[in-house]
Amino acid sequence: MPPSRHSQALTNILPPLVVGAMVLVFWEAACRLFAVPAYLLPAPSAIAQAIVSDTPTLMRxxxxxxKVALIALGLATAIGCTLAFLFVQNKMIERSFFPYAVIMQVTPIVAIAPLIIILVKNTQLALIICATIIAVFPIISNTTIGLRSIDAGHQNLFAINHATRLQSLIYLRIPSALPFFFAGLRIASGLALIGAVVAEFVAGTGGRSAGLAYEILQSGFQLDIPRMFAALFLITVTGILLFLAMAGLSKLALGRWHDSETEQEA
Structure with missing residues (x-):
């Protein structure tokens, strides 16, 4: 008898929760047992207290x-998919522009972020550009591979029935590319968040639009280490939630028709 959906979800969620709880208990016990100062390594209870006491500021x-990460992810998705479609339609376009996509990916964002921030007067726009540059490559690469990874038998069937290029794109290439696209989207979601945080570190943004990177910098200057760890914790949780959201979107789109989802339920 196959396990129910609820029991399977519990089996997937429970082990990491148990490991995480054990790590937190060991961490708390070690800090209390060895009287570790909070400015060296705060205990989980001190971090939780910092989150509660500074909730309004940290939430802002x-x-x-x-907001920067989500806008960047949307732009990366639109740009990446457009370029992938162009690459598949014309090999010369791919040979001409794909190397520049690789160059953007391998160039450290901390090296070009100051230049972007100087050239773009709007700080928020500069942060979005930096995050988009980091997040766009997985979308381009995975979607391009997916659009090319079509079944030969299906391709012959479309050719026999004299399908147009547009029909082949909509009914053959795009469905074949969806698993690859969503795999790239899961990677890009985390990279967009990383890009936003790194760009904020470089920009040193403050004021009402200050992000979590600014809060980390300020906490470091003030030696408020529990608050620094609280901001780091929020970044980590946000990254996990973004990944889970993209995984849920993938499951919703692919449903039960693709092996990448049906095998997980076997």
Whole structure:
């Protein structure tokens, strides 16, 4: 008898929760047992207290960073998919432009972020550009591979029935590319958040639009290490939630028709 959906979900969620709880208990016990100062390594209870006491400020900072990451992810998706479609339609276009996509990916964002921030007067726009540059490559690469990874038998069937290039794109290439696209989207979601945080570090943004990176910098200057760890914790949780959201979107789109989802339920 196959396991129910609820029991399978519990089996997937329970082990990492148990490991995480054990790590937190060991961390708390070690800090108390060895009397580790909070400015060296704060205990989980001190971090939780910092989150509770500074909730309004941290939530505003979280929203500022998350807004940049989400806009960058949307732009990366639109740009990446457009370029992937162009690459598949014309090999010369791919040979001409794909190397530059690789160059953008391998160039450290901390090296070009100051230049972007100087050239772009709007700080928020500069942060979005930096995050988009980091997040776009997985979308381009995975979607391009997916659009090319079509079954030979299906391709012959479309050719026999004299399908147009547009029909082949909509009914053959795009469905074949969806698993690859969503795999790239899961990677890009985390990279967009990383890009937003790194760009905020470089920009040193402050004021009402300050993000979590600014809160980390300020906490470091003030030696408020529990608050620094609280901001880091929020970044980590946000990254996990973004990944889970993209995984849920993948499952919703692919449903039960693709092996990448049906095998997980076997």
């Amino acid at each position: 900072a979280l929203w500022s960073t998350l």
